[in-house]
Amino acid sequence: MKIFEIYHELRKPSKHDYNNFGDNVELYRSLNIGLNNGHNGQDSLAISPEKSVYTLALFPIYSGIDGWVYKISVDSKGGWGIELITNEKRLDINGQPYFWKVRYWHMVKDSFSVKVGQKVGIGDYLGLGDNTGLSRSSHVHRDSKPGDVQNDIFIKTFPGNGYYGAVDDKPYLQTMSAFEVRTAIQSIAEAIERLGRQIAEFIKNRK
Numbered sequence: 001m002k003i004f005e006i007y008h009e010l011r012k013p014s015k016h017d018y019n020n021f022g023d024n025v026e027l028y029r030s031l032n033i034g035l036n037n038g039h040n041g042q043d044s045l046a047i048s049p050e051k052s053v054y055t056l057a058l059f060p061i062y063s064g065i066d067g068w069v070y071k072i073s074v075d076s077k078g079g080w081g082i083e084l085i086t087n088e089k090r091l092d093i094n095g096q097p098y099f100w101k102v103r104y105w106h107m108v109k110d111s112f113s114v115k116v117g118q119k120v121g122i123g124d125y126l127g128l129g130d131n132t133g134l135s136r137s138s139h140v141h142r143d144s145k146p147g148d149v150q151n152d153i154f155i156k157t158f159p160g161n162g163y164y165g166a167v168d169d170k171p172y173l174q175t176m177s178a179f180e181v182r183t184a185i186q187s188i189a190e191a192i193e194r195l196g197r198q199i200a201e202f203i204k205n206r207k
Contacts, residue, residue: 005172010046021163022163041166043140067100075134085102100146106138107130
């Protein structure tokens with residue numbers, strides 16, 4: 001069984017070190033929303049390629065895993081987001097197997113390009129990031145929760161850990177973005193297709 005891997009949901013360039021897992025403990029405790037140990041995920045800003053100091057107000061979000069769409073929903077603060085679950089169990093850094101639920105939040109209500117139950121692959125476009133809900137500026141929140149799936153219901157392994165069951169997913173985050181992975185796979189597929197046509201043409205001319 002393979003270890004859990006996740007690819008970044010934004011195109012590069014982006015700023016990854018904005019409100020990290022476990023940051024701002026006192027702030028989140030004061031909100032009385034159950035995050036007693038601080039921020040339960042990773043916030044990232046989409047940076048404009050043309051003006052690198054400016055963040056984009058709206059930006060595409062891509063699936064960082066191979067899995068399926070578990071939920072598309074809105075929270076009590078008006079924040080919209082999507083939850084994905086891995087197709088198969090994957091190991092954590094301690095060698096324990098889990099299904100993994102990955103959540104992207106602060107998205108645009110009517111921008112989702114997928115539906116609940118739909119299969120998604122790494123690099124598939126999910127929708128637009130924005131500033132909905134408990135948020136002070138446009139960014140995407142990502143959190144990852146290990147657990148189990150029973151009768152299509154996700155059950156968190158660590159529900160009382162002060163992070164809503166989330167764990168720090170930086171040990172699993174890959175260097176390439178999901179968009180880069182998808183682009184590379186498409187380029188390889190196109191190259192193989194061209195090679196196939198060239199071989200077919202070569203064989204044809206030898207007859």
